[in-house]
Amino acid sequence: MSDEIKHECGLAFIRLRKPFSYYQQQYGTVMWGLNKLYLLMEKQHNRGQDGAGVAAVKLNVEPGYPFLNRIRSNANQPIADIFTKINNEVKELEQFQSDLLKHPGLMKGHISFIGELLLGHLRYGTQGKNNVEFCHPFIKRNTIPARNLALAGNFNLVNTDELFALINVEPGDFQKQSDLAAMMEVIHHFAVKADEESPGNLDVLKVLRKAVPLFDGGFTVGGLIGNGDSFVFRDAHGIRPAYYYMDDDVVVAASERSAIRTVFNVGENEVQELMPGMGLIVKSDGNIVVDKILEPKERRACSFERIYFSRGSDEKIYRERNALGYNLSDQILTAINHDLKNTIFSFIPNTAEVAFFGLQKGLDDYLKKVKIERILSWGKDFTEEKLAEMINRKIRVEKVAIKDVKMRTFITADTSRNEMVQHVYDITYGTVEKGKDTLVVIDDSIVRGTTLKESIVRMLARLEPKKIIVVSSAPQIRYPDCYGIDMSKLGDFIAFKAAIELMKEKGKEDCLQEIYDKCKELQRLDQLHTENLVRLVYKPFTTEEISDKIAQLITPKGLTIPVQVIFQTIESLHRACPTNTGDWYFTGNYPTPGGNRVVNKAFINYMEGKNVRGY
Template sequence: MSDAIKHECGLAFIRLRKPFSHFLQKYGTVMYGINKLYLLMEKQHNRGQDGAGFASVKLNAEPGYPFMHRMRSIANQPIADIFAKVGAEVAELEKYQPDMLKHPGLAKGHLPFLGELLLGHLRYGTQGKNDVAFCHPFIKKDIRPSRNLALAGNFNLVNTEELFDLVNIDPGEFQKQSDLAAMMEVIHHFLVKEDEKENEKPDIKAVLQKSASLFDGGYHIGGIIGNGHSFVMRDANGIRPSYYYIHEDFIVAASERAAIRTTFNVGENEVLELMPGNAIIIDDHGNYSIEQILEPKERRACSFERIYFSRGNDEKIYRERIALGHKLSKPVLEAIEYDLKNTIVSYIPNTAEVAYFGMVKGMEEYLNQIKVQRIMSWDKDFDEEKLTEMITRKIRQEKLTIKDVKMRTFITEDVSRQDMVQHVYDITYGTLRPNLDTLVVIDDSIVRGTTLRESIIRMLGRLKPKKIIVVSSAPQIRYPDCYGIDMSKMGDFIAFQAAIELLKERDQRAMLTELYKECKELQRTNQLHSKNVVRGVYAPFTPQEISDKIAQMITPQGLNIPVQVIYQTIEDLHESCPTNTGDWYFTGNYPTPGGNKVCNKAFMNYMEGKNVRGY
């Protein structure tokens, strides 16, 4: 993605179902669980580079001894930082007791994080500062083990303020900035209520049902409790991804299927998807059940997971990204007027690479059809040279763009800063024929368009192509997200900016004032959640008109090379990614009422000149 956005976090959960002596005997180490948690987190490090956290619970700890531990980090490499500290504790222990790890009971007593319940988290902050205090897991401590809770998740809630009111808590400044804090308070509130019943076996299902019925948002959460119970739960629309694997020795859950498969070397069909509204609930003996916590609603799994966020080594995601690119080959061929001889195709590093393969595949299929037709038309009128020339024709592919990842715009002066931004990407010189070749570059999505305008298009312009065509494997991003992605300011979206410019050009700017008044009236009657008013901004225009205006807006001033933008269609998106139909950032069709409220509020902020988040 050329315009980086903050996005989904990652969850890693492991419940060891056998004593440490079993893992020592079978796997050769009492550190099996911690080692696997480290791998499970590293295999999802794409999901969070702001920070990481790790919590554990020890079963059957002696009274008076700590049973819950937590460590968090916002170091440059937070996962490595956390587990290096755990490793240092092990090294210190082995220094004085070399055989300690061969004695499971003693090792458990001396190593703080050697617990049977393990919860890891990778943070990409969508709200709150990049401060270690905002890193998951959050914990609630109490003298009674059954009221100690560590909670982490991949989510955003849009009704945080209401949640604090429901449990009669006046939030502090920190809590106001964290939806996890609100979720924690609600779950812990009902957990304490359940504990007050003094039941021998707490009803975790009931706790989750009472809690989750109050949440408005998309979420995948994991919790470990001081008495040995634990759970993993997914929202009713299945917005956030959730996968699990059951083994006789352990139970695992994570945000990505491929992370579990790689860490535990298991087949695709062995890793299951946790269905929307369901939870895995595990008791203090390691027995588990899959429980329906909320009535499943229309499945609206986030399509951005397939387009961009999840790692592409999952075979289904890989095929879907190939399909996204393949769908774009026809409009690209039309845009270049089928002139493959004078066209070079490339991608903007690096997440668009798989979609690029799919686009090239579609173009190759067309080229092969042409080859067959031409050869058939020759009848027998050809020689070896003529035939060789035809069958060796290929799609011209080059790696044109190189990203200097470490480059930072350290100067704040506008002119100097703009000059620096131009050089975040670099090009491969000598790859095309000036004024003759058309350049086609694919990106996975276009959010703000800033990097395209200030860096990539300028850079490609130095090669002096005949034309530049920018292709997006995602449709136009038009609306805010409030379920995990940090896209909540209307003015940030190049598609919204394009619609505003078109309204100005057509003397329809008064429409914005009318839509704003409608939002204010809905707010006055507490109905801001009932309708997505912002759709009216785009209603007068076709997708092509918006695309054409975006092309103008991302063309740097003074560049005399034509620029065209081709977007994925909504229909082709859904056909390519049939199980992830969540498309609210493209269509404005939000799965929960809170989505409409956030969208309308973001529009009101824009109209009022407020550069703040929509929730």
């Protein structure tokens, strides 16, 4: 993705089902569970690099000894930092009491994070600051085991204020900035009530069924309870991803199927999807329940997971990204007037590469048809040379754009910083015939367009092609997200800027004030959640008009080479990714009422000149 956006988070949950002596004998180490947790987090490191955290609960601990431990880090390499510190504790023990390493029970007693229940988290700071205090898991401590809770998740909530009010909690400055804090308070509130009503017999399923319906957002959340119970649950629309696997040794859950498959070396069908509205609960005695927490609603799994966020090592995601590129081939052929001879194709590294392979296949399929039709039209009127020339025609593919080392913005002057940004990408010289070749480059999505304008298009123009066509494997991003992706300011979106420019050009600026007035009236009536009024901004214009205006906006001043932008259509997106139909950032069709409230609030903020998040 040319424009970096903060997004998602990653969850890793492990419940060991055997005594530590078993892992010592079977796998040669008491650290087997922690080793697997480390791998599970590393295989999902793409999901969060602002921080990480690990919590562990030990079963059957003698009274007075710690049974819940947590470690968090916001270092540059937070996963490595955490597990280095855990390993240092083991090394220290090995140095002074080496015999203990041969005794699993003693190891459990001396090493803080050797626990049967393990919870790992990778964080992108979509809400709150990037201080270590905001890293998951959050914990609640109590002298009564069942009232201890560790919680972590991949989510955003849009109703945190209401949640605090519901349980009569006055949030502090820290809590106001964290939706996990609100979720934690609510779950803990119902857990304490349940424990008061039936001490020592906590019904986790019942607690979650009371707490989770109160959350407005998209979420996958994991939790550990001090009494040895643990759980993972998912929102009713399945917005955020969740997968699990279990065998005689372990129960594991994570945000990505491929991570589980790789770490535990299991087949695709052995890893199950935790379906929308469901919960995976492991009781302290090891009994497992997969049951309904929420009434499932229309599946609206996030399509950005398939376009960009999830690792492409999952075979289904790989095929879908391939299809996204393939589906663009007809639009591109039309844009270049089917002139493959004088067109070079490339991609913006590195996440658009798989979509590029699909595009290449779509173009190649077209070229094969052309070859067959031409050869058949010749009848017997051809020479060996003519036939060879036709058969050997290929799609012209080059690695034109190269992502260079990350440029540090240590220079504060705007003009100097812009000069630095230009060099984030480099080009391969000599790949384009000047003034003759059209250059087509595919990106997985276009959010703000800043990097395209300030770096990519400028660099591509140095090759002096006849025309530059930028292709997005995602549709136009028009609306904020509030379910785990940090895209909540309308003014950031190049598609929104294009619509505003078109309104100004066509003398429709009064429409913006009318939409603003309607939003303010809904806000006054506490009805912001009832409809998405921002759709009215885009209504007067066709998709093509907005795409053409985006092309103008990403063209650097003074550049005379024509620039065109092509986007994936909504229809072809859903053909490529049939199980992930969540498309609210493209269509404005939000799965929960909170989405409408966020988009309308974002528009109010834009009109009032407030550069703040919409929730």
